[in-house]
Amino acid sequence: MDAKLEKQLNRLANRNKWEDIAALIEKIPENEWDMDIIEKYVHALNHSWQLDKAVAVLLRYQALGENDPLWHYQLGYAYVNLSRYDEAENVLLHGKELAKENKKVIGWIDKLLEQAAKEKEDKAKRAEAEAKRRAAYIPRDPNTPPFDGFDMTDFWDDCDNSLKDYAGAPSTDEMFAKAEQALGYKLPESYKWLMKQHNGGMVKRVLFRLPFPVPDQSDEIGITGIYGVDPAKEYSITGSNGNQFIIDEWEYPKIGIAFCDTSSCWNDMIFLDYRKCGPEGEPEVVRIDQEDNDAITYLAGDFESFIRGLVCEDTVDIADYPQFKYSPNCYENEIFVKAEVGETKICQCCGSKTKYYYASMYCRENVKVLCPHCIKSGAAAKKFNGVFIQDAESIETNSENYADKTDELFHRTPGYISWQGEYWRSHCNDYCAFIGDVGIEELEQMGIAEEVLADYATMDEYEIEEVREYLTKAGSFAGYLFQCLHCGKYFLWADAD
Numbered sequence: 191m192d193a194k195l196e197k198q199l200n201r202l203a204n205r206n207k208w209e210d211i212a213a214l215i216e217k218i219p220e221n222e223w224d225m226d227i228i229e230k231y232v233h234a235l236n237h238s239w240q241l242d243k244a245v246a247v248l249l250r251y252q253a254l255g256e257n258d259p260l261w262h263y264q265l266g267y268a269y270v271n272l273s274r275y276d277e278a279e280n281v282l283l284h285g286k287e288l289a290k291e292n293k294k295v296i297g298w299i300d301k302l303l304e305q306a307a308k309e310k311e312d313k314a315k316r317a318e319a320e321a322k323r324r325a326a327y328i329p330r331d332p333n334t335p336p337f338d339g340f341d342m343t344d345f346w347d348d349c350d351n352s353l354k355d356y357a358g359a360p361s362t363d364e365m366f367a368k369a370e371q372a373l374g375y376k377l378p379e380s381y382k383w384l385m386k387q388h389n390g391g392m393v394k395r396v397l398f399r400l401p402f403p404v405p406d407q408s409d410e411i412g413i414t415g416i417y418g419v420d421p422a423k424e425y426s427i428t429g430s431n432g433n434q435f436i437i438d439e440w441e442y443p444k445i446g447i448a449f450c451d452t453s454s455c456w457n458d459m460i461f462l463d464y465r466k467c468g469p470e471g472e473p474e475v476v477r478i479d480q481e482d483n484d485a486i487t488y489l490a491g492d493f494e495s496f497i498r499g500l501v502c503e504d505t506v507d508i509a510d511y512p513q514f515k516y517s518p519n520c521y522e523n524e525i526f527v528k529a530e531v532g533e534t535k536i537c538q539c540c541g542s543k544t545k546y547y548y549a550s551m552y553c554r555e556n557v558k559v560l561c562p563h564c565i566k567s568g569a570a571a572k573k574f575n576g577v578f579i580q581d582a583e584s585i586e587t588n589s590e591n592y593a594d595k596t597d598e599l600f601h602r603t604p605g606y607i608s609w610q611g612e613y614w615r616s617h618c619n620d621y622c623a624f625i626g627d628v629g630i631e632e633l634e635q636m637g638i639a640e641e642v643l644a645d646y647a648t649m650d651e652y653e654i655e656e657v658r659e660y661l662t663k664a665g666s667f668a669g670y671l672f673q674c675l676h677c678g679k680y681f682l683w684a685d686a687d
């Protein structure tokens with residue numbers, strides 16, 4: 191390879207321009223390619239996700255690569271990412287033998303082998319759960335009318351968005367016929383029945399809970415609306431955001447009809463799946479997840495069973511969650527993140543599901559999800575050997591219950607969202623309660639601006655004139671309000687980005 195080309199390729203690689211690299215190499219006549227060029231080419235193909243092409247090129251040069259560990263590594267990489275795990279393991283193990291003393295290449299290969307083993311295991315677990323779901327399916331009795339005995343009260347959510355974008359004019363046989371013709375599939379009778387009651391719309395029963403969930407995986411799907419058959423509505427199966435759009439713009443596989451959107455904004459969609467039954471048959475209901483390589487998950491054996499499986503989101507009662515002495519407004523202040531509809535968060539400390547979670551901690555491990563209970567009990571601080579508060583104004587070490595107060599603040603109280611980390615105010619020999627974010631406007635409304643500014647001036651931090659002029663609630667110069675638990679006096683802390 192000439193020096194100029196090598197330099198150019200390296201520069202592109204540094205900027206992750208894999209498609210440009212592949213295009214550049216394709217311009218070189220193939221009879222001039224050597225193993226070095228082939229490896230750079232395949233590397234670029236793998237990284238720009240042109241995996242089938244990478245496999246084809248590598249196999250074409252098998253004779254050249256047979257004794258080359260990198261050739262094996264690249265082929266294994268493509269196979270793993272194409273979910274061809276057995277072939278991947280074969281080629282990688284052979285590559286590892288060839289790599290002998292090359293620790294770097296062996297390290298790469300081991301990582302891929304680990305990934306392949308884990309994905310293979312996940313796939314097997316999913317297949318097992320799916321088989322159980324299929325086995326539990328009871329086909330509907332064709333002699334009973336659709337949705338017999340189904341309680342429709344509080345099913346549809348007729349909010350403004352739904353009426354504007356989803357819920358169409360009363361459906362007619364002509365609408366069904368046109369939709370079927372445009373889509374090339376026969377619509378299920380139970381779908382038609384439901385659309386005659388209400389021609390699509392957002393729903394109140396926003397959760398589908400997967401029967402036979404896979405351990406460690408989310409078992410809930412949060413849905414938004416069911417698409418009707420009025421093409422004038424954006425979110426209908428033949429509307430401007432309907433099936434054709436989903437397949438053309440979002441490149442979903444063509445297995446049937448996208449009829450139900452989810453809380454992920456099109457990153458996953460619910461489809462009527464006609465692969466098994468053919469365009470005239472009774473389709474299954476599946477979820478296709480683009481974030482997971484277009485993985486297809488079986489949800490229900492037919493449309494009606496899917497609809498019957500929808501439930502309302504669990505009501506989250508704040509009373510079930512602990513209160514914190516030093517942060518009494520933590521839920522209103524959104525110090526805990528509330529999980530999205532259909533999102534399952536598992537506390538990294540106790541392993542339980544939680545709707546509210548705290549997403550950070552000062553510790554060595556990467557802690558992203560902690561339930562309020564594990565903070566309150568001190569279990570999280572103990573398990574991860576960390577704290578939640580960066581710093582606090584000191585209280586007298588010989589004051590009553592000093593150790594317990596300090597332990598409760600640092601180890602059993604969630605912090606607050608700030609620019610430079612928490613600084614917890616204290617008074618009357620105890621830590622104050624964090625009330626919330628404030629700017630000068632809020633302080634004036636509460637009638638405490640002069641009082642807190644006078645105290646703040648004694649701290650020798652930002653100039654009082656600056657605070658008066660710029661302090662804004664949750665702004666780039668932000669204020670944090672505290673209140674003494676004993677005398678009731680208010681105190682301010684401020685920081686900037």
Ligand SMILES: [Zn+2]
Nearest residue numbers: 537540561564
């Ligand atoms: Zn927990």
Ligand SMILES: [Zn+2]
Nearest residue numbers: 617618674677
């Ligand atoms: Zn006080």
